[in-house]
Amino acid sequence: MFSSALWAKTEYFILPVQLHGVHGDYAKRIVALIKEYATIDGYAIVKSKEDCDYLLQIKLIREEVGVAVVIEKRKKNKKVVWSYGHIAYEPNDFIPIVSYVSRKIK
Amino acid sequence: MGRKVKYCLLILSLLLVGCMSSSMMVRVSDGRDDYSVYCDGKLACETSDNCIVKTMTAGDYVHLLVVRNGIIYGGVNVYREGNASASNAAWHGWDPPSPSGHGLQVLGDVLTNFPLYTLTYFALTPSKHTGAYGMFPKEVVLNVGPKDSSLVNYPWDQPIK
Numbered sequence: 001m002f003s004s005a006l007w008a009k010t011e012y013f014i015l016p017v018q019l020h021g022v023h024g025d026y027a028k029r030i031v032a033l034i035k036e037y038a039t040i041d042g043y044a045i046v047k048s049k050e051d052c053d054y055l056l057q058i059k060l061i062r063e064e065v066g067v068a069v070v071i072e073k074r075k076k077n078k079k080v081v082w083s084y085g086h087i088a089y090e091p092n093d094f095i096p097i098v099s100y101v102s103r104k105i106k
Numbered sequence: 107m108g109r110k111v112k113y114c115l116l117i118l119s120l121l122l123v124g125c126m127s128s129s130m131m132v133r134v135s136d137g138r139d140d141y142s143v144y145c146d147g148k149l150a151c152e153t154s155d156n157c158i159v160k161t162m163t164a165g166d167y168v169h170l171l172v173v174r175n176g177i178i179y180g181g182v183n184v185y186r187e188g189n190a191s192a193s194n195a196a197w198h199g200w201d202p203p204s205p206s207g208h209g210l211q212v213l214g215d216v217l218t219n220f221p222l223y224t225l226t227y228f229a230l231t232p233s234k235h236t237g238a239y240g241m242f243p244k245e246v247v248l249n250v251g252p253k254d255s256s257l258v259n260y261p262w263d264q265p266i267k
Contacts, residue, residue: 025266065251067262068177085177089252090260 009044010106012073013052021062030058030069030094037102052076054105063087069094071101130184131245132157134172141172141179141250161242172248180250186240 014034017027034056038045046052055078059070066089073082082105086097132143132151139155145168151157154172161168171181252258 022262023265026262029266062262063177065258066260068175070177083176085175087177087179090254090257091266 009042010054011044011046011052012038012054012056012105013046013049014056014058015074018057018059018061020060022060022067026060026067026091026094027058029091030060030098033094033098034058034102037098041102041106043102043106049076054081056105065089066093069097071097073105127160127162128242129244130159130161130242132159132170133245133247134180135247135249136251138250141174143248144171144173145169168242170246170248172250180248182246182248184242184246187243188240 014031017031019027035045049055055074055076057070057072057074057080059068059072061068061070066087068085069088070083070085072080074080084097084101084104086093086100088094088097132154134141134154139153141154142149143151143154143157143159145159145161146163147169150159150170159168159170167183167185169181169183172179252260
């Protein structure tokens with residue numbers, strides 16, 4: 001039991017991405033990236049909200065130049081425990097943002 | 107040790123410790139003045155208008171971030187420029203005096219004044235202890251915006267091609 005607790009992965013459920021002036025394709029892209037980095041950094045993305053330890057809320061908000069990427073780690077009661085926001089000037093900028101967030105939340 | 111010498115050393119130490127700090131004018135490339143500037147994670151300027159960041163670090167670099175409404179718009183590590191080893195070389199010969207061979211009175215004097223010597227020593231030879239050389243630049247421009255100007259009007263509201 002102890003060893004299973006020791007090796008248990010933190011489980012996240014990704015809430016629907018909030019989009020403001022950004023096409024849904026970019027939501028799919030950033031979610032795919034998070035799943036990819038979850039495998040690298042050793043935490044799990046689960047399909048059921050009930051099974052998770054934390055929720056991930058992603059927001060993509062169109063700014064004058066680029067898109068503000070906001071990623072929030074929330075408790076199941078939706079309370080924000082950690083948040084990170086960074087501008088993306090092009091879709092490839094998602095990669096360092098997700099990489100950083102992934103290392104922080106693992 | 108004479109009282110005057112002690113005071114001189116103390117004043118010199120404080121002056122030189124002050125010299126380890128430096129000020130950088132930070133500007134943002136898009137000219138906006140509504141960014142906040144953070145230096146090593148701490149708020150340095152509420153706005154990017156006339157932002158002067160005072161660095162107190164003995165390290166080789168500081169990390170600057172420009173933030174607006176909680177969103178990071180850009181960041182950079184600013185390194186000390188040049189190599190001040192030539193000017194530091196003059197200080198390298200300066201070491202705390204050794205008490206050996208001067209008798210107990212001198213030893214007692216040195217021990218009493220040890221903190222003063224230490225402060226002066228570290229102030230005079232920062233590079234020996236931190237590995238840091240040179241001064242930070244007087245002015246830094248933080249790039250905000252896409253590197254490629256063709257991305258300014260990137261069609262975020264369109265499907266990915």
